Amino acid sequence: MRLQLHIWRQKNSREPGRLVPYAVQADEHMSFLEMLDVLNAELIRKGEDPIAFDHDCREGICGACSLVIDGVPHGPRAATTTCQIHMREFPDGAEITIEPWRAYAFPVVKDLMVDRSALDRIIAAGGYVSVRTGAAPDANAIPIGKNTAEKAFDYAACIGCGACVAACPNASAMLFVGAKVSHLALLPQGQVERTARASRMIAAMDAESFGGCSNHGECEAVCPKSISLDAIAKLNREFMRAVATGES
Amino acid sequence: MQLDAKLPSGPLREKWDKHRFELKLVNPANKRKYRIIVVGSGLAGSSAAASLAELGYDVDCFCIQDSPRRAHSIAAQGGINAAKNHQNDGDSIWRLFYDTVKGGDFRAREANVYRLAQISVDIIDQCVAQGVPFAREYGGMLDNRSFGGAQVSRTFYARGQTGQQLLLGAYSALMRMVDAGKVRMHVRHEMLDLVLVDGHARGIVTRDLLTGEIGPWAADAVVLCTGGYGNVFYLSTNAKASNVTAAFRCYKRGAGFANPCFTQIHPTCIPQSGNYQSKLTLMSESLRNDGRVWVPRRLELVGRKPSEIPETDRYYYLEERYPSFGNLVPRDVASRAAKKVCDDGLGVGIAVGGRRNAVYLDFADSITRLGRKVISDRYANLFDMYERIAGESPYEVPMRIYPAVHYTMGGLWVDYNLMSTIPGLHVLGEANFSDHGANRLGASALMQGLADGYFVLPYTIGHYLSTMHKGKFGVERPEFAEVVRQQQAQTRRLLALKGQRPVDDIHRELGRIMWDYCGMGRNGDGLRKALAAIPELRERFWTEASVPGSGEETNPWLEHAGRVVDFLQFAELMCIDALERDESCGGHFREEHQTPEGEAVRDDERFCHVTVWEDRGDDAAPAQHREPLTFENVKLATRSYK
Numbered sequence: 093m094r095l096q097l098h099i100w101r102q103k104n105s106r107e108p109g110r111l112v113p114y115a116v117q118a119d120e121h122m123s124f125l126e127m128l129d130v131l132n133a134e135l136i137r138k139g140e141d142p143i144a145f146d147h148d149c150r151e152g153i154c155g156a157c158s159l160v161i162d163g164v165p166h167g168p169r170a171a172t173t174t175c176q177i178h179m180r181e182f183p184d185g186a187e188i189t190i191e192p193w194r195a196y197a198f199p200v201v202k203d204l205m206v207d208r209s210a211l212d213r214i215i216a217a218g219g220y221v222s223v224r225t226g227a228a229p230d231a232n233a234i235p236i237g238k239n240t241a242e243k244a245f246d247y248a249a250c251i252g253c254g255a256c257v258a259a260c261p262n263a264s265a266m267l268f269v270g271a272k273v274s275h276l277a278l279l280p281q282g283q284v285e286r287t288a289r290a291s292r293m294i295a296a297m298d299a300e301s302f303g304g305c306s307n308h309g310e311c312e313a314v315c316p317k318s319i320s321l322d323a324i325a326k327l328n329r330e331f332m333r334a335v336a337t338g339e340s
Numbered sequence: 341m342q343l344d345a346k347l348p349s350g351p352l353r354e355k356w357d358k359h360r361f362e363l364k365l366v367n368p369a370n371k372r373k374y375r376i377i378v379v380g381s382g383l384a385g386s387s388a389a390a391s392l393a394e395l396g397y398d399v400d401c402f403c404i405q406d407s408p409r410r411a412h413s414i415a416a417q418g419g420i421n422a423a424k425n426h427q428n429d430g431d432s433i434w435r436l437f438y439d440t441v442k443g444g445d446f447r448a449r450e451a452n453v454y455r456l457a458q459i460s461v462d463i464i465d466q467c468v469a470q471g472v473p474f475a476r477e478y479g480g481m482l483d484n485r486s487f488g489g490a491q492v493s494r495t496f497y498a499r500g501q502t503g504q505q506l507l508l509g510a511y512s513a514l515m516r517m518v519d520a521g522k523v524r525m526h527v528r529h530e531m532l533d534l535v536l537v538d539g540h541a542r543g544i545v546t547r548d549l550l551t552g553e554i555g556p557w558a559a560d561a562v563v564l565c566t567g568g569y570g571n572v573f574y575l576s577t578n579a580k581a582s583n584v585t586a587a588f589r590c591y592k593r594g595a596g597f598a599n600p601c602f603t604q605i606h607p608t609c610i611p612q613s614g615n616y617q618s619k620l621t622l623m624s625e626s627l628r629n630d631g632r633v634w635v636p637r638r639l640e641l642v643g644r645k646p647s648e649i650p651e652t653d654r655y656y657y658l659e660e661r662y663p664s665f666g667n668l669v670p671r672d673v674a675s676r677a678a679k680k681v682c683d684d685g686l687g688v689g690i691a692v693g694g695r696r697n698a699v700y701l702d703f704a705d706s707i708t709r710l711g712r713k714v715i716s717d718r719y720a721n722l723f724d725m726y727e728r729i730a731g732e733s734p735y736e737v738p739m740r741i742y743p744a745v746h747y748t749m750g751g752l753w754v755d756y757n758l759m760s761t762i763p764g765l766h767v768l769g770e771a772n773f774s775d776h777g778a779n780r781l782g783a784s785a786l787m788q789g790l791a792d793g794y795f796v797l798p799y800t801i802g803h804y805l806s807t808m809h810k811g812k813f814g815v816e817r818p819e820f821a822e823v824v825r826q827q828q829a830q831t832r833r834l835l836a837l838k839g840q841r842p843v844d845d846i847h848r849e850l851g852r853i854m855w856d857y858c859g860m861g862r863n864g865d866g867l868r869k870a871l872a873a874i875p876e877l878r879e880r881f882w883t884e885a886s887v888p889g890s891g892e893e894t895n896p897w898l899e900h901a902g903r904v905v906d907f908l909q910f911a912e913l914m915c916i917d918a919l920e921r922d923e924s925c926g927g928h929f930r931e932e933h934q935t936p937e938g939e940a941v942r943d944d945e946r947f948c949h950v951t952v953w954e955d956r957g958d959d960a961a962p963a964q965h966r967e968p969l970t971f972e973n974v975k976l977a978t979r980s981y982k
């Protein structure tokens with residue numbers, strides 16, 4: 093299949109970028125990133141500058157890949173990361189626009205790569221249980237209902253890709269933060285630090301200049317792990333609790 | 341090269357306790373004065389960095405990805421073993437120990453494996469306390485499954501994403517220590533070399549992958565947790581950034597490399613669909629519980645749709661050849677059997693380069709017997725993943741699978757304290773060679789990485805610091821500037837390459853050599869061919885390759901070129917080792933050594949040892965050393981799955 097691409101090129105975070113047209117011959121069985129590999133190999137052979145993008149596992153779990161495809165973070169297929177999109181999703185002759193995540197808190201590093209270290213800094217602000225190595229009680233000492241464990245898992249499945257931020261008109265990180273707060277708030281192990289965690293993480297999110305949530309729901313629609321909007325409702329409740337108990 | 345494994349004396353069950361008592365401690369007030377470099381943030385690196393920082397050490401942790409949470413460990417699916425005996429089905433520390441030694445085909449140290457089995461129990465407790473949402477039973481207790489052919493259910497799991505959940509647990513512990521100011525995390529920093537001062541590992545040199553800056557870091561000890569080298573085959577289930585560079589540079593600086601040829605091939609991966617293929621995706625082994633493996637029985641049937649091949653013309657080769665284990669034979673046996681039928685021309689699926697390298701894994705019988713609902717409950721996420729990649733639904737059409745490189749048992753040699761032959765250089769996780777012998781059992785890599793990081797290194801590193809470590813100094817020592825200079829020169833050399841070929845293409849060519857001659861089946865002639873082809877390819881690299889861009893910016897092509905240069909050298913060491921080990925054992929199948937039925941034949945007389953290679957410079961052959969293996973507690977037996 094023959095494709096017409098418009099790809100965002102940007103030398104570094106300081107210089108402005110622009111969309112550049114490219115043509116590429118692809119195969120329907122290729123993954124989206126393999127299609128870009130083929131284009132890059134061609135550019136290298138011609139002595140031109142290849143296109144930088146983030147990727148690693150290429151199986152939908154590391155959260156590295158991060159392309160906005162035709163305006164949608166992670167592209168056309170629901171609950172699917174960029175690296176798991178295959179070219180059979182597109183008709184022959186398709187014209188495709190490829191851009192990086194866009195958010196103030198995610199500056200472009202080069203071309204399609206952005207800096208998402210703000211997400212790590214939010215986790216460092218209490219997105220954990222304070223337990224030292226060696227201090228753990230027997231794993232079965234505290235029973236956890238199957239459904240609770242499953243629900244906690246649903247939130248814990250977040251891969252930290254940042255698509256939710258990229259999709260949000262306010263560039264809010266509420267779904268990401270809500271997923272972590274909800275995961276730990278559901279489990280007995282997360283109870284002790286529950287309130288402090290919510291307020292610290294929200295403060296860290298604000299400090300990184302992510303926007304607020306105004307219930308657009310775009311984040312849930314693009315999330316490759318189908319993290320539910322309930323996470324945000326839960327985060328708000330946790331935050332209210334923090335305010336009420338004076339722990340905020 | 342001295343290979344003193346420092347194995348404690350005394351009965352197996354008491355060795356670790358006794359050893360821990362004998363290890364020298366570092367005074368709590370002094371710990372913060374020691375700076376430790378941890379390279380890698382996978383299960384081994386994150387757990388080590390967090391645990392060392394909790395003890396009070398001053399830690400610098402490095403990783404290639406933009407976040408420590410993205411380390412390759414994140415992709416592990418199936419589960420983690422622990423000898424908890426929660427199922428009351430006869431499991432014990434002894435049984436896990438025995439299964440691991442036997443699974444490794446008697447090429448691992450008894451004392452190490454026993455310690456691993458002992459510690460396994462604490463790992464689960466630790467992870468649960470961090471909030472890892474393991475699967476639970478209705479009563480609220482932890483659930484288990486049986487995995488990888490084990491006869492007991494000792495595998496703990498979190499859906500098909502166990503590695504992700506364990507890594508996020510270790511990552512949260514790491515970020516807690518970042519929050520506490522005890523760990524400085526350096527993301528997008530790649531270790532290019534090790535710095536020795538007076539023969540001890542005292543620092544590293546890295547490239548900042550954002551700015552290109554090559555810089556030195558000094559410390560009192562270095563802990564390498566950089567994972568395995570499966571990507572020497574180009575196509576593997578490893579993440580794209582997985583590499584051998586850090587371990588190989590340590591080898592070039594004097595660390596012994598143990599059993600580099602020991603590679604694990606996983607039988608159930610999605611096959612290649614074209615020459616552009618960039619990686620292979622694992623399909624969990626659990627699928628073999630309900631899927632039947634087959635190919636057309638006769639050559640005339642090859643190329644037909646599966647639905648057009650009548651039942652009588654289907655060759656269920658595993659069931660026919662291994663009646664008692666059937667489709668559940670161990671990984672290496674299943675992999676070789678698939679290769680054999682495809683080599684015989686009976687393969688299915690898309691022909692790539694004129695060959696059909698795939699076999700069917702068919703769920704039709706199970707769906708008829710159990711109903712679609714049951715199969716969907718068990719495997720929905722795997723079926724969806726397959727459908728996304730292969731474009732076919734396994735509910736309707738049999739899955740196509742083929743073996744792929746998955747894990748490397750070889751690695752830097754370490755003693756019982758996880759220290760390499762370079763004093764101060766400790767090696768953890770898949771990067772070391774220690775516990776899996778010639779073949780790793782399913783769900784045991786996660787266990788080993790976390791055992792090393794949470795519960796072994798935190799004790800043993802103190803012993804090094806209080807007994808062998810000497811002197812305090814920083815990067816002003818001339819040794820640092822010298823290594824920085826060497827790495828800058830190497831970078832300039834790479835950037836000067838303005839040939840016609842993308843580095844990726846050369847990497848692929850190396851992968852084909854390795855897969856053909858040092859893959860699932862190996863023989864003397866083939867390995868000698870590879871040993872001629874690899875140096876030739878290495879030479880061509882320097883004339884044909886093209887490395888775009890500069891050294892003062894983000895440059896993924898420069899990064900990759902540096903890794904491929906090391907793979908091109910390391911591949912040769914693998915083949916030398918595979919040629920030297922003139923026996924079949926575990927994942928290392930030398931075609932000269934098999935029974936008439938095609939089963940592996942070990943040679944315990946000549947090869948009951950670890951082979952350790954010492955570098956003697958680019959122009960000389962490496963020196964071979966041996967660590968003999970003695971078995972006092974188990975009897976060497978032949979694995980049989982007939």
Ligand SMILES: Cc1cc2nc3c(=O)[nH]c(=O)nc-3n(C[C@H](O)[C@H](O)[C@H](O)COP(=O)(O)OP(=O)(O)OC[C@H]3O[C@@H](n4cnc5c(N)ncnc54)[C@H](O)[C@@H]3O)c2cc1C
Binds near residue numbers: 416502568770
């Ligand atoms: C698809 C798949 C499924 C698996 N499933 C299972 C399973 O179910 N159960 C099981 O027990 N095992 C499983 N394994 C094996 C297991 O996942 C790995 O062996 C294990 O996670 C390795 O952990 P590690 O910490 O040693 O290294 P890794 O997780 O590979 O981490 C390596 C780290 O080192 C860093 N690094 C590497 N090189 C450099 C450098 N030069 N400079 C700086 N940093 C560097 C990386 O950035 C990364 O942080 C699976 C493996 C694969 C591929």
Ligand code: SF4
Binds near residue numbers: 250251254257311319
């Ligand atoms: S919530 Fe979803 S979209 Fe947001 S970071 Fe997590 S996985 Fe990505």
Ligand code: FES
Binds near residue numbers: 147151152155175176
């Ligand atoms: S590359 Fe890892 S999720 Fe896409």
